[in-house]
Amino acid sequence: MNLFTQVKTLIYKDVLLEWRSKYAINSILLYVVSTVFVCYQSFKSVDSPIWNTLFWIILLFAAINALSRSFLQETGSRQLYYFSIVSPQAIILAKICYNSFIMLLLSSTAFLVYNLIFSNEVGHWGIYMLSILLGSISFATVFTMVAGISAKAGNNSTIMAILSFPVIIPLLIVLINLSQQGVIGGNFEASWKDISVLLAINVVTIAISLLLFPYLWRD
Helix, strand or coil, rough: CCCCHHHHHHHHHHHHHHHHHHHHEEEEEEEEHHHHHHHHHCCCCCCCHHHHHHHHHHHHHHHHHHCCCCCCCCCCHHHHHHHHHHHHHHHHHHEEEEEEEHHHHHHHHHHHHHHCCCCCCCCHHHHHHHHHHHHHHHHHHHHHHHHCCCCCCCCCCCCCCHHHHHHHHHHHHHHHHHHHHHCCCCCCCHHHHHHHHHHHHHHHHHHHHHHHHHHHHHC
């Protein structure tokens, strides 16, 4: 099988396994809805910058819960089986694509619930939706790469937190700045720098994953 066929097959496998259990996605959606409701009960009304920042903090912890166990099933004999039939690059690309899909579903649902319960005016919907799209993909690429590394340490959550911290904090700052432009009704010209940084982070993270993961998978 070529790389594209391998990636497509692995994505289908992950979707099928998730559809059978539905445990992970249901628990994350419950977490998002309950967190949004608790925030609403606690604050009732906040300024636009706080509203925007709070949304990304909720989405960050939802992403950690959703993606930290990305390689939980690829251990032991199953890892050896995958190693014999598909390439490591196909495995990491399939995980990134699948986790991006999960994050897009999760962030879209989170924003709908968040804006419905904790409503606030958004000046430029195009910029704000773009920030959610890029943020979802960025969270997926970063946490998938880190989860692949931490899987070799027995899915140690401490290792994942230490490795992801230097990347996630700048990423979160850029996402908040970009989405704030959407809240205040900015334009794409003013947001292009943040968009470029997010695109660069995704490209670099995917490139590092493709280079590093084969060595991790071979151990």
